[in-house]
Amino acid sequence: MKKVAVLYICTGRYSIFWKDFYKSAKSKLFANSSLEFFVFTDQDIDVSTNDVHLIYQEKMGWPYDTLMRFHLFSKIKDELKHFDYIFFMNANLIVEKEISSSLLPDKEDLFGVIHPGFYNKDPAEFTYERNSKSTAYIPQGKGHHYFMGGFNGGKSSAFIQLIEQLSSNIQMDLDNNIIAIWHDESHLNRYFLDHQERLKIVGPEYGYPQGWNLPLERKITILDKTKFGGHSFLRNEK
Ligand code: UDP
Numbered sequence: 001m002k003k004v005a006v007l008y009i010c011t012g013r014y015s016i017f018w019k020d021f022y023k024s025a026k027s028k029l030f031a032n033s034s035l036e037f038f039v040f041t042d043q044d045i046d047v048s049t050n051d052v053h054l055i056y057q058e059k060m061g062w063p064y065d066t067l068m069r070f071h072l073f074s075k076i077k078d079e080l081k082h083f084d085y086i087f088f089m090n091a092n093l094i095v096e097k098e099i100s101s102s103l104l105p106d107k108e109d110l111f112g113v114i115h116p117g118f119y120n121k122d123p124a125e126f127t128y129e130r131n132s133k134s135t136a137y138i139p140q141g142k143g144h145h146y147f148m149g150g151f152n153g154g155k156s157s158a159f160i161q162l163i164e165q166l167s168s169n170i171q172m173d174l175d176n177n178i179i180a181i182w183h184d185e186s187h188l189n190r191y192f193l194d195h196q197e198r199l200k201i202v203g204p205e206y207g208y209p210q211g212w213n214l215p216l217e218r219k220i221t222i223l224d225k226t227k228f229g230g231h232s233f234l235r236n237e238k
Helices: 012-028 069-074 156-175 184-194
Strands: 003-009 029-031 034-041 052-056 085-089 093-095 110-114 147-155 199-202 220-222
Touching: 003 012, 003 069, 012 029, 012 034, 012 093, 069 156, 069 184, 085 156, 110 156, 110 184, 147 156, 147 184, 156 184
Parallel strands: 003 034, 003 085, 034 052, 110 199
Antiparallel strands: 085 147, 093 220, 110 147
16 A cells, blocks of 8 residues: 655644645545655644644745645655655645555656646747746746646655755756745746656646536546635735
8 A cells, every 4th residue: 555645734724725635635636555644834734643644844935835735844855755656735635536556656756747727738828938147947938748747746756856956956046146936936947847747647636626627537526716816815914
């Protein structure tokens, strides 16, 4: 039985998503593997089972709550080494259909989901980071897919390498007063481009926005944040 670590951040108001996320992931994600959840939060969330590890994390403010994710993950690197796989999932995801362990990358090392907003789009429209001074830079003409930052993962050693490289890249950008256009997602896209031969790519059935109608079978829903007060309310921007 494979051991899978699920990394989850819910600082501030994003903690409202935890309960339903956990229930859905616990019952439907990677059947026949053993899941443990690492939850970074500053809120009192209801945890009554021993498969959930709480890590106190203060809310840093937008966009740092999402941008600094790889810094947070690198703090628990030693614990993560004991797993076969590591996945990150955004707070507002719900696993709708049973997802078997065959989704775990086997011959590849890493796992990425095509962003639903860029599914079947011309790569010229991808919102990669275009500032050549950023470590997330991707020039026009390069890159075949635009990946979502909200669900990704890989074999433990490969994902720990990603965590180390991206925390260092993001830190280098910050030291140069640069924040990539889509934060962590821009850095992830650059990393996946650099490691594309080791990447398992799946479609937006694993990141299917609530209320959308794509010609795909819905497996994981991205809850519509406007139904929960909207982006700026959830991020506590006002
Ligand atoms: N996040 C958080 N607290 C915040 C803002 C963001 O915990 O105040 C985390 C949470 O895991 C969320 C992720 O950062 O799912 C990405 O945030 P964002 O609002 O950008 O979600 P997106 O719009 O990309 O779905």
